[in-house]
Amino acid sequence: MECEILVIGAGPVGLALAGDLGWRGRQCIVVDRGDGSVFQPKMDLVGIRTMEFCRRWGIVGDVEASPYDRDYPQDNVYLTSLNGYELGRQAMPSMRAELPPPESPQKRERCPQNMFDPILRKFAESQAGVQMLYEHEYVSFEEDASGVTAKVVRQSDNHAFEIRAKYLVGCDGGRSAVREQLGIGMKGKGVLTYTTNVIFRCAEFNSLHDKAPGYRYMFVNHTGVWATIVAINGKDCWRMSIVGNADERKRYTNEELTAFACRALGRTFEPEILSVLNWTREELVADHYGRDRVFICGDACHLTSPTGGLGMNTGIGDAVDLSWKLDAAVQGWGGPALFDAYEIERRPIAERITRFSTGNLETMKQASNSHRLEEDSEVGAAERIKVGHALGEGLKREWFSLNMHLGNRYVDSPICVYPEQEDREQIVAEYNDGVNYRPTTRPGVRAPHAWLADGRSTLDLFGRGYVLLSFVKDNTPQRLADAARDARVPLTLHTLDEPAVAALYEKHHVLVRPDGHVAWRGDTLPADPMAPMALLATISGKKEKQ
Template sequence: MLKRKSPVLIVGAGPIGLSLAGDLGWRGIECTLIEKSDGVIRQAKMDMVGIRSMEYCRRWGIVPWVEGAGYNRDYPQDCAWVTTLNGYEFGREPFPCASAEPCPPQSPQKRERCPQNFFDPVLRRFAERSTLATLRYETELLSFVEHAQGVTATVRNLRTGELEDIDACYLVGTDGGASTVRQALDIPMEGPAALTYTTNVIFRCDGLEQLHTMKPAYRYIFIAAEGTWATLVAINGRDQWRFSLVGDADKRAYSDEELRAAIVRAVGREFDFEILSVLPWVRRQLVAQRYGTKRVFLAGDAAHLTSPTGGFGMNTGIQDVVNLSWKLEAKIKGWGGDHILDSYEIEQRPVGLRNVAEATDNLKRMLNPRVKQPPQELFDNTPEGARARTEFGNAYTEMMRREWFSIGIHLGYMYENSPLIVPDGTPAPADTVSTYTQTARPGSRAPHVWLDKDVSTLDLFGTEFMLLRFGDNAPSGEGLITAAKERKVPVKVVSINHAQAQAAYERLLVLVRPDGQCAWRGDSDPSDPQYVIDAVRGALART
């Protein structure tokens, strides 16, 4: 049997596994990534790269790759709720096209439309760029054994049948909802097993916009006498569409004829189209009880399964791996403390619980009781029907805004009670969804401020700890610098004379982690700098 060694073995080459391989390589860490499929995306399971994920793409230098990946960035991003595309429109939430949408004041980036069939190749290119990631498709994990020094995994080449053992210091399961890694660890998932049984159909139709009476939109929600029953999404902003037959908690299969009839019903007329792929799937609200062991970790759908309503799933998974990656680097390079990897679950599992719950609430709003049995006059071609549609549409539009405007979910997560965070005694800010106020409170994402044209404070973070000194009267931070050097913790000092940045960070000294989270802050050098450095590098047990 063949044998090889790798510091990190990643199982599953979807966007989460590819992001982890890319980030590790960006940090100078070798890894091996295996994937049992051929890597071709036949059903795009996501289409929105969230604002925090785009901040990571900025850090990695791949924003132009995302923007140029293939989605029509001039296509409207409106969301509309209708009877059919040739029927009545209840309402819509207008948004600029991706090429014209401005960045919000809280970030140097904005969300991007980049479906998985475009985004995965971008991330694969990123993973391959460092030359430190070995990508092996059509390779299946058979088993693994965890021991004191690491993990020994047995894998099989599905093309040749050849078996191989891989010795790794760490293994990360990014292998989806049916995770082989999670099952091998016997980690149960908590939450409702099935919210809806949904069927996705990707179809091609040139010029669909000319076949109906609605203004173009990125997403349509279809409401009929039985309630909300389907959605339609512009999957490339050109000629490909994803139709989702929402279903309910009862599992059933649909024939091609039934699916074609449902698409025709949604459009409201007969027309020619080509079905490219069909994918039945289950909306779930599940979070793993544990995110791993000493040497084996779960990330992405292997750790949390969520309804796509809100676009939190993949983006939460990318946050998982950015959180985990620098900690793996710290252990492999020798400066990470004994408890640094324990903090991964402590920090990310509450975020997973929060985001999964919000996605389910979004689904409930889309399928809210009023829409399950809408009043019949909504569908009548009468003055009373027109008034009912206006009233219903206004209420539905207002209700759905929580899903469309969710910057607080993407940027406002907080790592409370983490052993790697040194609290400053200030109260936690409100955990909001539709709004977000930046803060440098320890445990929060470091604020964005433009320091110069096209230069954000966020551009400082990523490869090491950053000690920010604000203003001419800032303390030296010499104690922290000395303590970091003694522990071989990489830290860089940056002096910033910028009034807006100083106001945003609120203290004269702020220590920011490699993942961009504030770890400590103060207006004077800490009385025990060694304690601060030992805390942020994970050398102290959680109390």
């Protein structure tokens, strides 16, 4: 078998990568040892940036039509038990009631992995160049100057065969076989907790307590938050996570798990346990993201605590970043600096989200050291107020982390042009702020959203190739377009006579990459007819940054 790009792993990141590659006209094969079923949805938040990609792919309607109850409240509630004391609550609107923020045409969506993966699979399989090989085991690869040969085994009959590809991408999770064969290590804090997830069914669960319904119930004792229960579908399916610690890996019987659920509820009941997953919560980032013709993506690159909803969403960001670069390489116009930029751009994002997510976990774990939280006394009441305030204030950065989703900037990329002097300390401060997102067109950022007069978002202009937005009328952009044509770099020109959008975009000319990040901006394009070629050589990776 032959293809242009071989993708190992059909989780959400592998499916997104395959779908985006197919959307760009590339041929790829996806190999996965499973059958596509999801018994343990590990994620349930489709972040706002991921939803912007879904808008690009035309699948927003599918996400909004998922089986999740869109009228179910999304409150985060912290309590001693559901029939005990409520310590605090962060009220959040239902998915139907929530509106997109001014900074985006989309909003986050609650669509757990068992609902989101099938949507991504449908999207990927709808692309003419994508072929899915489920129940096939990836074994190893051999790389040479012109491509990669992978050994694969069909599980039904143990038939071994080879797949030849120009490039291979390992989207095969935290225990990535591709990463292991590349000899890439990982660094970070390592094990944070040994956690047990339990999916259970109980249609009447919210009628068994006296609290207002919530999306996530966080149960607190003297160790901080010891467990959470999350509404998986907003109806009858729930996920209980027993947080655990980093010192001891425990395995529980179903009777013990039922006892944990009863402890959280504050009364006895009989949950129908559907599945159990023992997993290790870790903070790790890969030392490298690949080389030559073999790369890794998603959890193969970074392992993070789910306290922030950033793991899968960052992985899909990896996929979109890598996809257009693979497309450029296959088409022949992208230079080697494109692949150098993949790690340079995405690895700092992984370090950022892992630190942020671990910080949220530490806030949960350190919220309480009191054994008197459940006392019916003045001391107990005071402790409950104290802990509720600590969780409420400490976790606001998790609930309202818009800058973690939209504020990722590629600061030292070899395929962005940075003509302006900037305060490095200010860059770091903005980067470390997970909450406050400020739209800008500084090179390396996500180009901002604005509504155009024709009803489109500026984001709807981006994706296929480079886009030059010009807010003044002159002939210079056409010289750039001519140079792009000669270099075979896909470039579309848009001249916009919209003052509000021009003010948001700050400069007369803004060059946006296929992934929607700003490559260059300026008030004037070079007057020298040859200079646009130099600019295009820079952004296509055939020259060091200027």
